[in-house]
Amino acid sequence: MARVSALVVDDAPFIRDLVKKALRSQFPGLQIEEAVNGRKAQQVLSRAAFDLILCDWEMPEMSGLELLQWFRGQPGSEKTPFIMVTSRGDKENVIEAIQAGVSDFIGKPFTNEQLAAKVKKALHRSGKLQVLQGRQAPASGGTAQDSVANLMGGRKPDSGSNSVAASPAAPPEIKPAISETGATDSDTTDVQDRPATQQVRGQAQLRLAGGQFACVVKTLSLRDALVVVRRSEHMPQVFESGVLDLEQDADKSVARINAYVHAVASMEPTMDCEWIKVTLKFVDQDPQKLDYLSRLIASGSAQRHYSPSA
Known part of the structure; x- marks a missing residue:
């Protein structure tokens, strides 16, 4: 059976491990590599092809958006799903990523089930899910636009909202304050x-x-x-x-x-x-x-x- 591969790009080791663990549990045959930022991912992608890219947005040296823009400029890259894994949901950022050719979004934080659903849909559209699972996957439509509403709290990019979701109102008696000392587990x-x-x-x-x-x-x-x-x-x-x-x-x-x-x-x-x-x-x-x-x-x-x- 042909290999199906994924590249996980994130500067946080905890997030990379979280994504890899979820992928391995849901897609046992998937070959996974990782990169610590966009610049390292660019080097990896220059010497190897992948069937799926899961990429953080905010990273040192090269951001996820910059990597996406570079990658879509490479020959034959238009068929490779590029999923942005991000805590950013501002309207301008989402539109910019869509214009750059993002395939889908996964908003942080996410559950294993949410990640698996996005990956399954992306691999199905590219024809790789059948290769990976050895069977025909259910049809799944939609594009990156389908994830925008979730990322932006149920609003489409043309809604004019700049927030991810309506924040629950803080109790009036609570006044945020910050210390220059580190948090501990004690009182x-x-x-x-x-x-x-x-x-x-x-x-x-x-x-x-x-x-x-x-x-x-x-x-x-x-x-x-x-x-x-x-x-x-x-x-x-x-x-x-x-x-x-x-x-x-x-x-x-x-x-x-x-x-x-x-x-x-x-x-x-x-x-x-x-x-x-x-x-x-x-x-x-x-x-x-x-x-x-x-x-x-x-x-x-x-x-x-x-x-x-x-």
């Missing part, structure tokens, strides 16, 4: 003796595959964050991948930081506690995101005493 009382600096009146949102949470950032470092979210039907799960959206009021800039859930704990020692603490470990290696975090940390402060009802 947040350890920040009480640290000197406070100017507060950052920012917005924060935690996006997981099962839902979105408006949140308070209790502590923040280049490696991790401790956030507080309201308890809901979908509880964050340890090792679940997600995206932390950080916004500054000063310039309305947003950093979308890829992360995974490292720990979950109740704010109070009661079973009916309304608030939970979530420790996130960042997996991004993008210098631009790290620079944004550095600037955000430098201007932030710890919330010395936190009470959801305060």
Whole structure:
């Protein structure tokens, strides 16, 4: 049987491992290679052909969009599915990727089932699913446009919206505050003796595959964050991948930081506690995101005493 191959491109080892694990479990015969950024992927693609490319958008040296634009300029590349795996859903970015020839989108965070469905559809359209599985796959229509609504929170590119989805409103009593110290798995009382600096009146949102949470950032470092979210039907799960959206009021800039859930704990020692603490470990290696975090940390402060009802 002929080989069917895929190239996974992402600067975060955790995300690459997540994608590879999902692909191997759903498509056992698929041959998988990886690249740590667009520049490395360009080198790999210059010497080998692949039947599928799964690529992150924001990467150092060469972004996913730049790789896509280069790749579509190569002879015979138009038939190869190029799926953008991204936490970005801004209208302008989505349209630019479609114009550059993207085949489909997978929004971060994603489940294994969502990834498998996108890959199966892409391989079916290119005729490689039958080769991989040795049987005829069900017909699956659609193009990259079908994923735009999901990526942009149910709105098409011409809707004029710039957001991924309508963010759940944060409780009015919660005021986001950020510390220049790293988050830990212990209680947040350890920040009480640290000197406070100017507060950052920012917005924060935690996006997981099962839902979105408006949140308070209790502590923040280049490696991790401790956030507080309201308890809901979908509880964050340890090792679940997600995206932390950080916004500054000063310039309305947003950093979308890829992360995974490292720990979950109740704010109070009661079973009916309304608030939970979530420790996130960042997996991004993008210098631009790290620079944004550095600037955000430098201007932030710890919330010395936190009470959801305060």
